[in-house]
Amino acid sequence: MPHDHDxxxxxxxxxxxxxxxxxxxxxxxxxxxxxxxxGYVEPEALDTLIETYETKIGPRNGARVVAKAWxxxxxxxxxxxxxxxxxxxxxxxxxxxxxxxxxxNTPETHNLVVCTLCSxxxxxxxxxxxxxYKAPPYRSRAVIDPRGVLTEFGLMxxxxxxxxxxxxxxxxxxxxxPMRPQGTEGWSEEKLSQLVTRDSMIGTGIALAPxxxx
Amino acid sequence: MSPPDDPVFxxxxxxxxxxxxxxxxxxxxxxxxxxxxxxxxxxxxQGERSYYECWLAALERLVEEKRxxxxxxxxxxxxxxxxxxxxTPHGQPIELDRS
Numbered sequence: 001m002p003h004d005h006d007x008x009x010x011x012x013x014x015x016x017x018x019x020x021x022x023x024x025x026x027x028x029x030x031x032x033x034x035x036x037x038x039g040y041v042e043p044e045a046l047d048t049l050i051e052t053y054e055t056k057i058g059p060r061n062g063a064r065v066v067a068k069a070w071x072x073x074x075x076x077x078x079x080x081x082x083x084x085x086x087x088x089x090x091x092x093x094x095x096x097x098x099x100x101x102x103x104x105n106t107p108e109t110h111n112l113v114v115c116t117l118c119s120x121x122x123x124x125x126x127x128x129x130x131x132x133y134k135a136p137p138y139r140s141r142a143v144i145d146p147r148g149v150l151t152e153f154g155l156m157x158x159x160x161x162x163x164x165x166x167x168x169x170x171x172x173x174x175x176x177x178p179m180r181p182q183g184t185e186g187w188s189e190e191k192l193s194q195l196v197t198r199d200s201m202i203g204t205g206i207a208l209a210p211x212x213x214x
Numbered sequence: 215m216s217p218p219d220d221p222v223f224x225x226x227x228x229x230x231x232x233x234x235x236x237x238x239x240x241x242x243x244x245x246x247x248x249x250x251x252x253x254x255x256x257x258x259x260q261g262e263r264s265y266y267e268c269w270l271a272a273l274e275r276l277v278e279e280k281r282x283x284x285x286x287x288x289x290x291x292x293x294x295x296x297x298x299x300x301x302t303p304h305g306q307p308i309e310l311d312r313s
Contacts, residue, residue, distance in 0.1 A: 019308055021299040027270060028227040030291035032234060033310065034283050040243060046233040053232070054222050098246065117254040119265070128222050128232075134265045136257075170250035 053128055061092045062125035062175060063196035066207075067189040069102075070180040080104060083175060092124045100125075103166060104177040105206075110157055112150070112203035113166045113174045114142035120168035122175050126198060133202065143167065153204040176203040183210045228266040235273050244280055252276045 021029065035041045065087055069076040079086040083100040087093075100122060103111040115121065116139050121129040132138050141149050146163045150156075157163070166174040178200040184192060187210075194213055199205030223229040239246055252275060256268035263271070277283055294310055302308045 019299045019302045019304055019306075021295065021308070022227075024267065024270065025227045026292050026295045026299070027274070028230050029295045030288055031270075031274060031277065032230055033295070034287060034291055035234060035238070035277070038282065040241065040282055041234060041237045045237055046230065049233040049236055050223075050229040054229070118250055118257050119253070120250060131265075136260065170246035 053123075057092075057123065058127035059125075059196075059198035059201065060193070061090075061127075062122070062198070062201045063193040064189070065090060065092070065125055065175070066177060066196045066201065067193035069177055070184075070192055071189050076177075079177065087125060087175075098122075098170070099172050100175060101166075101172055102175050102177050103164065105179045105203075107158075107161065107179075109162050109164055110150075110203065111164050111166060111174075111176045112142060112146050113168060113176060114139060115168040116140070116143060117167075117169070120170055120173060122168075122173035125175055126201060130198070150204065153199065155205055176201050178207040181207050181209050223266075228269075231266055231270045231273060235269065238277075238282075243282065244276055248276065252279075 032041070032043075032046070036043055065079065068090070069079050075086065079102050083102040086102075087100055098120075103113075105111055115133075119129050119134045121133065138149065143165050146165050147157070150163070168174055178196065180192070181195055184195070191213075195208040195210070197205050197208060200207045223232065235249060238244060239249060249272070252272040253269060256263075256272045256275075257265075260268055274288065278285055278288075295308070298310050299308045
């Protein structure tokens with residue numbers, strides 16, 4: 001391509017006739033174009049990845065896992081014993097090959113998941129983490145004052161319910177198995193899955209009550 | 215029904231930065247442990263930066279540490295994109311003029 005001399009810059013004032021990319025967009029474009037040229041990434045693969053994370057992977061995957069565990073005792077036992085395999089059996093596999101662990105909520109123990117280091121999160125079942133999960137207040141306070149954090153999420157647990165906090169790492173990601181709400185006997189997995197919120201699988205919430213679907 | 219989730223990415227560059235890190239790890243150019251450490255370092259020094267700004271800074275640092283590209287190469291390329299953008303009329307795709 002012949003070089004077109006930049007006559008657009010002849011005026012020397014603030015008015016640009018051309019386009020302008022933000023400094024951060026320039027950094028991303030620079031990085032990406034170099035990685036593509038050197039053969040480390042393919043543009044099509046990047047687009048596919050983005051589309052997958054924007055549209056196909058999300059907390060609905062995790063909700064189906066939970067609903068199946070509520071409906072099928074054998075699946076639940078498998079999920080608690082080998083979460084990586086039980087989750088993969090439904091077609092949800094982590095690109096990172098991370099090890100999944102399921103922690104079960106009971107009347108005695110409530111589980112809460114955090115990543116104090118950065119934002120490790122069970123992507124394959126929950127998609128990408130919400131903004132608050134990545135923010136310093138949650139990351140620092142979930143460990144020090146889990147009950148206080150839960151109160152801010154509107155979740156008041158009985159005083160005699162213990163709270164276990166699980167700190168995710170690059171190797172181990174946790175999925176909370178919330179308690180099945182009362183009054184859902186005989187519900188299909190599909191209907192049950194609608195009660196399973198993202199927050200209930202992080203532990204900052206519990207599953208919705210059946211009335212929430214009306 | 216549960217309320218709609220936050221948008222996954224607020225701006226296109228966030229999605230691009232995200233996908234680059236995931237893609238490089240999938241190719242074995244670094245491990246998730248290395249990535250988590252790099253991102254953790256940036257987040258510790260977060261300051262006023264957004265989460266994905268930290269993400270990008272971690273990625274820039276890791277590709278250099280892994281010798282996928284040099285800092286000089288990267289900075290030169292940033293300037294090239296800046297010049298290309300400013301020389302491109304609005305509404306046209308911005309392309310690098312590689313001579």
